[in-house]
Amino acid sequence: MLEHIVFYSLSTLVLVCAIGVVTMRNTVHSALCLGLCLAGLAGLFASLGADFLFAAQVMVYVSGIAVLIIFTVMLLGRASDLHLRQVNDQWMAALLICAVSSEGLLKIARFFSGTLATTAAKPATRDIGRLFLGEWMIPFELVSLVLMAALLGAIFFSRSEASR
């Protein structure tokens, strides 16, 4: 019962916040919504028993990315933007696309409507560590390379024109 309450409340939070992200006029608001939504997702991960993922989500997304975005929004934000429409004129078409796609996606979801968890959730951190330093060594290293490249790229692009 508790499980249901947790799941539904978190899901509602996530979806409502997500809708907020894409519809809010004020970009600051939608960034805040994003933060909330990501936090809700972290909760969902926890309810799925993915403890390490939960931690990563909180640290990287909620406290990292969301904050970064909020900062950027505030950096770029102009007061004059607030009254501007934030949605372009193809929203109806987009809605249609989403409706059509939902048909397919939800069909898959329905396919698994009888699937229940068979075992209890167990801590996975140790296994993840093994995986990363063993079989998945190369992807792990590659991702670190990607992060490094992103770091350099970000520095490169965000330097001001004068300092180049």
Place this chain on the structure above:
Amino acid sequence: MIEHAYLLPLIAFFASLVMLFAGKEDPRSPLPWLGIGAMTACLTIAVSIFWSAAFGGGVLPYERNWRWFSLAASIGGKSFIVDMSVGTLIDGPAAVTLVVVTLVSLMVQIYSVVYMHGDTRFKRYFAFVSFFTAAMLGLVVSSSLLVTFACWELMGLSSYLLIGFWFEREGPCEAQKKAFMTTKLGDSGLYLALLLIYAKVGSFQLSQIQQFFDNGFMPATVATVIAVGILVGAAGKSAQAPLFIWLPDAMEGPTPGSALIHAATMVAAGILLVSKTYFVFLASPSAMEAAGWMGLITAFLAASMALVSFDIKRVLAFSTVSQLGFMMCALGVGGFTSGLFHLTTHAFFKALLFLGAGSVIHAVHTNDLRRMGGLSKKMPLTFLTMLIAVLAISGVPGLSGYYSKDLILADVWNHDHAMFWILLFTALMTAFYMFRLFFLAFWGDDRDHEKFSHAHESPVLITGPLVILAVFSALAGAGLDHDGLVSKLLAKPTISVMPGATAAAVAVPVDGAKAETAGHEARGESSGRGERHESHLPPWLHMTAITLVLCSITLSFFMYRGPTYALADAVKANLAPICTLLERRWYFDDFFYGLVALADQAAALAFWIDANVVDRVFVDGWGLLMLIFARISDAFDNIFVDSAVDGVGSLGNDLGVGLRSLVKEGQVQEYLMYAAISFSLAATLILTR
């Protein structure tokens, strides 16, 4: 020396390279003497080859080959590698021709040192002449038809370069193009003949091809096709009807170059080629007949055109064409020896004629016979040498032309009487127009005083070659005719084994004359090479011919001795239509210009089709949907906007219009939208199945 015959073209070629690339372009460059030195060396070699062939113990034909490259070939589903050879094959005709070519080339080069003096492209001229000589020597000595063809084309190139030597003027440019294209047209026949020979024989070596023919492996029809191909090629290069149109125009080049290329040597290459591949013709009587008639018609047409021309070089050009016709005719009727003999003597006296004409032009600075006259007083040496040449070409007894022409007439008489009479008439015309030229230039009064007063005898470097050539023109005939030398060196090739095809050809029911020819052939065959050629005119005919030639000269004297030309004018006025016909060169030029215009139209049509049909249908056909869509949107626009949008706008516009109505250019989100649409459709289709 004969084993080093390959040196001949190589020496000339390297001399040409050095002259082309070494040193600066300078009107006083000493480099031409290098070419002259090289040519002297070639002449020495050629004479030693000739000497050993004529008087020494040299065994002819002499063949020596080297591997050139290897070629993959397939026969009957099996593939293998065959070798292509390059080498020398020296037979009697080659030995004689080598001397002729090197000698004339040497004379021309010495002569040109003065003639071309001061030209801005002095050095280059000599490089071209040497290059030409190299190609010609290569053609003569080559043992392989492929190399022969290569040299053949290279001669075409050097002819192109020399005709257009003064390319700043429009005339030479047109002429050089015309020459190259006309000979190229002929060459395509030769090209096909080569293909056919290789397809049948599998080799380009002349000796192997000859063996193939000798063994009777070649069907007569194929031999005929090959022979016709070779004839077409020879017609192009040797200016035979109807491809002779280029030669008169080729006179736009420097006169000594014309003497060498368009009179003495290159144009003889066609005749030489026919003689090199004479076994093909022997295997195909109909091709022989065709060659004979082609030569005859050419000789007649060209001689007739020479009657009315007033350009000294054009007259000589027409006479060249005509004389080449004589040779071709001789070869066609089976007179191998006489044809090649005439080729030799003709080279000397025609080179002399051209160089003499050059000397005149050098003195008076015009080509127009009407503005010359009386030059004998100013230029005695030129006058005398020209007289020898004119007598020689007219066939006056004692001089070289007499001997060779006499042999030709005899061979033709033995073949067909009708042909003989036409040819005799042509010979009379030859004597007439040559003396017409001679009298107009040297006799009578000076018609253009200014030109006349400036005229002077040319320096020794010009007259020297004239005198030397005059000696040869006078004596070469008698010298070669002496002691059966000509029959020994220029013996008609024989067919060693009488195969079915040739036997049938000879055994065709014949009239008396033909039977006689066949008899000659049979005798030649029984005793092999070196048998003296036994054809003579009946004595009465011989005397008649000589008398008629003298009459013709006399007629010419009375018409053109000056100072007034009443008789000539009267003749011209009475025969106006014929004169026009001759002046328009029997409308052959117009015919070919029509062909060229036709080709141009074909080209324009082809391109139109390419741009408007092929491009439209095939390029755009695959994207037909896009096109239709573009059209629809275009029409849509038209309904609302205006109907004046160009209906036949290019596809580019249509495509652009179509695309532009779909998206605002450069909008990422619109692109994304299309991606999403396709994604969602795909996802739905796949997942909800």
Place this chain on the structure above:
Amino acid sequence: MLSLITWAPLAGALIILMLPKEKVQTIQTAAFLAAAISLAASLAMIASFDRGTAAMQFVERWIWIPSLNVQYVLGVDGLSSPLVLLTAFMSVIALVGSLGIKERVKEYFFWFLVLESGMLGVFAALDLVLFYVFWELTLVPMYFLIGVWGGPKKEFAAIKFFLYTLSGSVFMLLSILAVYFKSLPHTFDMLELMKTQSAWDPRFQILVFLGFYFGMAIKIPAFPFHTWLPLAHVEAPTPISVILAAVLLKMGVYGLMRIAYGITPLGFAWFLPALITIAVINIVYGALCAMAQTDMKKMVAYSSVNHMGYCLLGIAGMSATGFSGAVLQMVNHGIITGALFLLVGVVYDRAHTRDISAFGGLAVKLPVYSGLMAMTCFASLGLPGLAGFISEFMCFLGAFPAWKWQTTVSVLGIIATAAFFLRMLQKVFLGAFNEKWAGMQDMTVRELVCVVPLALVTVWFGVYPKWPLDLINATIVHMLGK
């Protein structure tokens, strides 16, 4: 060895990507080094090439995608080794020609080297997937090279080239998949497929052949798929025209010989009557179209159509002479037409027009240029002693026994070729000097460095074709000896 040849340019491209774009000289040097390594390696490869055997040499084989049995197989034989060398050689020449490019230098050389890698890979690949990847790899750089550095209608030309060739390769891909699923065990290995093809029935082979043919014919370009060529040539910058003519067109003929003939011989044999017709049309029609041109570059482009017709003619004869003639013709056409495009580029750089009638009498003012141009034109129209003749003649020799009438008609093409080249020479170089161009300079050292090697090779192959032919012969004899 082959990997080095193939990947060296790509490595160079990546290095260039990392260089700052202001350092033009460094970028050019890097590009040269990469292309030079490739050329040196291919020269070394040719030096140690065994001319006596028809087997694949320098084979490198690794598993690439195990689940689909896709392999990374490179190897050359007498059919591909001359083309590899040609590609490496012409790339260096075109790079010299590219020194004149002034804008977006970095991107230019990057795309150029990517293109070179792709071209080399096409000739070296022995696995159909690998082949296809390289084949497509050439498309994208070409699109950008034409579309960015091209002439006035560059975008349209680039799009047309890209879409057209792409649509052809789609059919090729279908055929590749078809043979993959037909073969047992499923394989993309060309050598394996050549061994197993004999078991396939003719109708299947014909269908597959048509797929291949469609892809290749557009590249060759064979009538009626040739119309992209003049446009692309005219709009492309000079060095790219050189590469396009010298190498890209060869990919089509090479594919036809290696893949279409090797894997679907029955389909090929079935198609021969059509092929000979197409060859004749290419030759005669191409020459006629060239005759109608007033733009020099377009004229040379149509002459390419004509010359590729000779290749097709040689192939259609189904004889060893014709096949080796076609290979040699590819090499010679690459060299000669490459030189022609470079030379047209020279005059375009100075006059900014390529209209034939805009000039006149240039031979007075520019003797070196005129001499080289005349020589190249004569080589192109098949003058003996220069490279074009031997290969053209071999193609004719190969086709003649099988197709007498068609070959005879094709000889007309030779005459037309001579006609338009001579006309161009006359109008541009001969006649009275056009004073408008009084300030025109003769060729610079850089331009001479581009053209003179090509001219020398032209003479070499024309006088003594033993060297290239020995390279080709063994393989061709084996190919047709079956």
Place this chain on the structure above:
Amino acid sequence: MTLAHYLTVAALLFLIGLFGVLTRRNVIGILMSIELMFNAANVNLAAFDRFLHPEGVAGTTLALLIITVAAAEVVVGLALLMAIHRNLGTAYVEDFNLLKG
């Protein structure tokens, strides 16, 4: 709780993200929407791991990789946005038409 529940949430989240990507005029909005889509995928992965392959951790690990890549993407994207904003003075996509030929 069945797998279907989680999948449904993920699907809706994904669609909302997609909608945002297609409609937001502001680049930051688009970036955020992309984040939503990434997270939808992560939920799926974690859920599959839990319900279908409880013995392994591959799904979770993959989700971790996605988080990393997403972080990198956001960082570069924002940096780019800053650069563009500095040059063009706008953060609205319809004003960027560098793709226009």
